[in-house]
Amino acid sequence: MAQERWTQVDDYLAGALIPSDAALDAAVRAGVDAGMPQIQVSPTQGRFLYLLARVLGARKILELGTLAGYSTIWMARALPPGGRLITLEVDPNHAEVARSSFRLARLDSMIEVRVGAALESLPGLAAEGAGPFDLVFIDADKENIPEYVAWALRMSHSGTVIVVDNIVRHGAVVDTTSPDANVRGVRRMFELLASEPRLEATAIQTVGVKGYDGFAMIRVTS
Ligand code: SAH
Numbered sequence: 010m011a012q013e014r015w016t017q018v019d020d021y022l023a024g025a026l027i028p029s030d031a032a033l034d035a036a037v038r039a040g041v042d043a044g045m046p047q048i049q050v051s052p053t054q055g056r057f058l059y060l061l062a063r064v065l066g067a068r069k070i071l072e073l074g075t076l077a078g079y080s081t082i083w084m085a086r087a088l089p090p091g092g093r094l095i096t097l098e099v100d101p102n103h104a105e106v107a108r109s110s111f112r113l114a115r116l117d118s119m120i121e122v123r124v125g126a127a128l129e130s131l132p133g134l135a136a137e138g139a140g141p142f143d144l145v146f147i148d149a150d151k152e153n154i155p156e157y158v159a160w161a162l163r164m165s166h167s168g169t170v171i172v173v174d175n176i177v178r179h180g181a182v183v184d185t186t187s188p189d190a191n192v193r194g195v196r197r198m199f200e201l202l203a204s205e206p207r208l209e210a211t212a213i214q215t216v217g218v219k220g221y222d223g224f225a226m227i228r229v230t231s
Pocket residue numbers: 048049050073074075076077078079080081097098099100103125126127128148149150
């Protein structure tokens with residue numbers, strides 16, 4: 010019952026607030042056709058990422074976990090002319106499908122997809138001075154979330170915002186003895202946040218078409 014209601018409300022909110030968008034619809038369809046798991050952010054969450062980038066006036070955005078490029082397109086739409094978004098994806102097929110969706114959306118000149126495990130790509134990005142990023146969206150594997158936050162911090166400036174998806178996972182996050190690597194990764198992130206004075210953060214539980222989950226929002230203070 011709850012899930013059905015959450016989905017109805019999400020559909021209502023998206024219908025009321027979000028204009029239909031051929032490029033976003035096509036990106037989802039391309040992911041379905043390619044057999045990708047349908048785990049992209051929901052429309053209202055995508056719109057949230059877009060609005061956040063707008064509010065920040067973001068010119069440089071980093072994403073970890075591209076999938077079909079749905080969240081990527083949302084955030085890239087917020088960039089001013091000359092803005093850039095780099096998105097890291099381990100699966101070359103996901104990356105290729107996403108690249109064609111970026112071409113269709115006419116966003117390909119702003120978006121760079123780097124293929125490889127994010128932990129392998131991040132040192133190179135830092136070494137070539139790709140940052141500092143104004144907004145970082147962490148949405149790849151969950152085991153390495155704390156390492157991703159640490160890399161994001163290294164490539165940030167005062168005021169950079171880091172958003173981390175999927176930090177509640179149907180409530181599993183409170184299981185202190187969970188053997189699940191995803192849960193352990195999220196819990197290690199909260200330990201890092203508690204011990205890192207340069208980061209101020211909150212975490213918000215969410216319900217909706219994707220079930221019961223949540224996101225963390227982190228601001229780099231200095
Ligand atoms: N941000 C997307 C959803 C990402 S799903 C959206 O909301 O539209 C998670 C993605 O992370 C998948 O495509 C998966 O292949 C990728 N991924 C998993 N492990 C990774 C890793 N170690 N490095 C980079 N990407 C990874």
